[in-house]
Amino acid sequence: MLDPQQVIDTYFLENRHMLLELAAFLDRYDVVVARQGEHAANEEKLAVIRQSLQVLSGNTSDTPRVEQLLELLATV
Amino acid sequence: MQIIQPHYHAIARTAQDYERMAMSGVVAVAEPAFWAGFDRRYPETFIDYFRQISEFEPTRAAQYGIRHFCWVAVNPKEAENPGLTREVLKHFPEFLSQPTCLGVGETGLHKSTANECDALAAHVELAMQHDQLVLIHTPHLADKADGTRRVLDVLAGLNVNPERIWIDHVEEQTIRPCLDAGYWVGMTLYPVTKCSPKRAVDMIEKYGTERILVNSSADWGPSDPFTLQECILEYRRRGYSVQNAIELFHNNPCRFLGQNPKFDICPIRIESIEKELV
Numbered sequence: 001m002l003d004p005q006q007v008i009d010t011y012f013l014e015n016r017h018m019l020l021e022l023a024a025f026l027d028r029y030d031v032v033v034a035r036q037g038e039h040a041a042n043e044e045k046l047a048v049i050r051q052s053l054q055v056l057s058g059n060t061s062d063t064p065r066v067e068q069l070l071e072l073l074a075t076v
Numbered sequence: 077m078q079i080i081q082p083h084y085h086a087i088a089r090t091a092q093d094y095e096r097m098a099m100s101g102v103v104a105v106a107e108p109a110f111w112a113g114f115d116r117r118y119p120e121t122f123i124d125y126f127r128q129i130s131e132f133e134p135t136r137a138a139q140y141g142i143r144h145f146c147w148v149a150v151n152p153k154e155a156e157n158p159g160l161t162r163e164v165l166k167h168f169p170e171f172l173s174q175p176t177c178l179g180v181g182e183t184g185l186h187k188s189t190a191n192e193c194d195a196l197a198a199h200v201e202l203a204m205q206h207d208q209l210v211l212i213h214t215p216h217l218a219d220k221a222d223g224t225r226r227v228l229d230v231l232a233g234l235n236v237n238p239e240r241i242w243i244d245h246v247e248e249q250t251i252r253p254c255l256d257a258g259y260w261v262g263m264t265l266y267p268v269t270k271c272s273p274k275r276a277v278d279m280i281e282k283y284g285t286e287r288i289l290v291n292s293s294a295d296w297g298p299s300d301p302f303t304l305q306e307c308i309l310e311y312r313r314r315g316y317s318v319q320n321a322i323e324l325f326h327n328n329p330c331r332f333l334g335q336n337p338k339f340d341i342c343p344i345r346i347e348s349i350e351k352e353l354v
Contacts (some may be wrong), residue, residue, distance in 0.1 A: 017268045024275045031282070 022049075045076045077318055078344060080329035081304055083182075083211070083244060083262060083291035086133050086144065093294070093301055094140040100305050102185065103326075104143035104331060104341055107133060108182040108211050110295060111151040119163040126167070130174040145339060147181035147211050148172065153194035155186075165202060172206050178234060178336045179203060181211025182244065187219060188226045192221040196230050200241075204234070209336050210241045211262075214250065216269060224250040227259060240335055247271050253280055260332050262289040265303035273307035277314060282332060285324050289332060319346050 002010060033039055040046070054068065056067050083098065084105040086241035097105070107129050109122075116122060129146040148171045148199055150161045171177050183199035185192045196212070203210045212231075215223030227243060238258035246261045247270070252263045263276045272278075276290055294301040308321055326345035334341070 009116060013268050017272070021274065024272070024278055028274075028278055031278075 022053075025049075048072055048076050077101045077188060077308070077321060078326050079304065079308065080326050080333075080341065081291060081301065082289050082329040082333065083108060083264065083293050084301065085110045085293060085295040086137065087128060088296035088303065089294060091136065091139070094137055097301060098140040098142055100302070102142055104130060104145065104329075106138060106147065106178060106339075107146040107261065108147040108152065109149045109183070110182070110212075111153045113296060115154050115157070117160070119160060119167065120328050122164045123167055126171045130171055130177050134176050142343065145176045145178050145333070146174075147179050147209075148177060149181050149183040149199055149211075150195060150341075151164075152184045152186040152195070152213055154190050155192045156189065158191055158194065159197065159337065161195045162286050165198060168202055169206065172208055172292060178333055179209030179211065179230055180338055181209075181266075182213040182241075183210070184213030184244075185215055185223045185227055186213075187280070188215065188223045193230050196227065197234060200231065200234055200236060204236055208240075209333070210236075212243045214243060214245045220245075220247060221249050224254065228253060231257075231259075240334060244291075245270060245290075248275070248279060251283060255283060260287045260289060262291055265290065265292045265307055267303065268298060273303055273310045277310045280311070280324065281314075285320075285328065287328075287332075288324070289328055290325060 026049075029040075052069050052072055055065060055072065061068060079101045081102050081104070084107055086094070086105060086107050086109075109129065110125065112125070126146075126148050130148075132145040133146065147196060148168055150164050155161055168180070172179070180199050180203035183196050200210055211226055214220060214227055224243070224246070231238075231241065239260070242260040243254045244262035244264055245264045250322075251261055251263075263279060264270045265273055266275060270293075280288060290304060290307055292301050292304040293299060304325070308325055311321055311324070312318070322344060330339070330341055330343045333339040
């Protein structure tokens with residue numbers, strides 16, 4: 001098993017990459033909404049993504065984050 | 077579709093990559109001088125490397141019908157050795173006269189030290205004296221924004237023609253000042269550490285296609301030449317035509333690299349043929 005520092009150092013870059021992809025996805029949506037002047041008819045999937053970010057930013061549950069997200073993402 | 081890969085470190089890749097690139101429509105690659113993964117000690121090591129990319133590598137690419145061009149430079153990571161840089165620069169003219177050498181690159185910055193800035197200025201000045209194109213590397217990750225500003229500062233102090241300079245590895249936080257200053261910019265696609273194909277298309281949608289190059293670099297590290305094709309797929313998936321894609325992924329490299337007459341591949345346009353009557 002890796003030690004705590006190894007976990008951070010080993011997986012930092014790939015998580016940086018995934019965060020940037022997520023940020024780009026949210027920006028992409030905003031740009032298209034601004035360009036077309038209207039939101040998507042159904043924003044449920046986007047709302048779940050935003051809820052997922054709240055789960056990730058919190059640290060209050062005993063349930064692992066992945067399990068919480070899988071439950072949440074299964075709702076759409 | 078015909079594709080030009082404007083930044084590709086072929087000597088770090090296999091013949092199978094050439095074969096697969098040829099099968100996917102790549103007609104030409106341009107190979108900037110690169111870091112070897114360790115700091116070279118001797119000018120002669122660079123000279124043999126320049127011979128490899130200007131004489132040997134074109135023969136390897138030709139086996140797959142791909143044109144191979146190159147650039148020469150002391151990589152920014154090795155610019156901390158000013159004496160070595162000066163010695164290597166003395167040999168540039170003999171390589172700049174080679175039939176497939178397009179200019180000076182990739183010079184640029186890595187940690188943006190004083191020695192790196194001096195080496196960048198020396199490379200650019202030499203290129204301008206010899207009427208050459210310039211390809212400039214900008215730093216990665218945490219050093220990106222500051223390093224790109226330093227590159228622009230160095231260039232602002234020199235007598236350069238921005239249209240003949242390509243600032244590479246731009247990302248969302250650095251693309252605008254480079255375009256606003258009149259330079260060409262390159263978006264380099266890597267699986268993890270640089271720009272992604274989707275983000276590149278986002279930037280293309282925001283800034284347009286003028287003075288923009290897309291490449292996948294591809295070296296001996298975690299990289300993939302086919303991130304370029306992935307980007308083309310993403311671009312097409314968003315509804316842009318094949319001609320639009322050709323403009324960006326074939327014709328734009330022709331427009332920039334073609335400023336050097338040695339790069340003789342011309343922009344192309346798809347033409348419809350009237351339905352033939354049997």
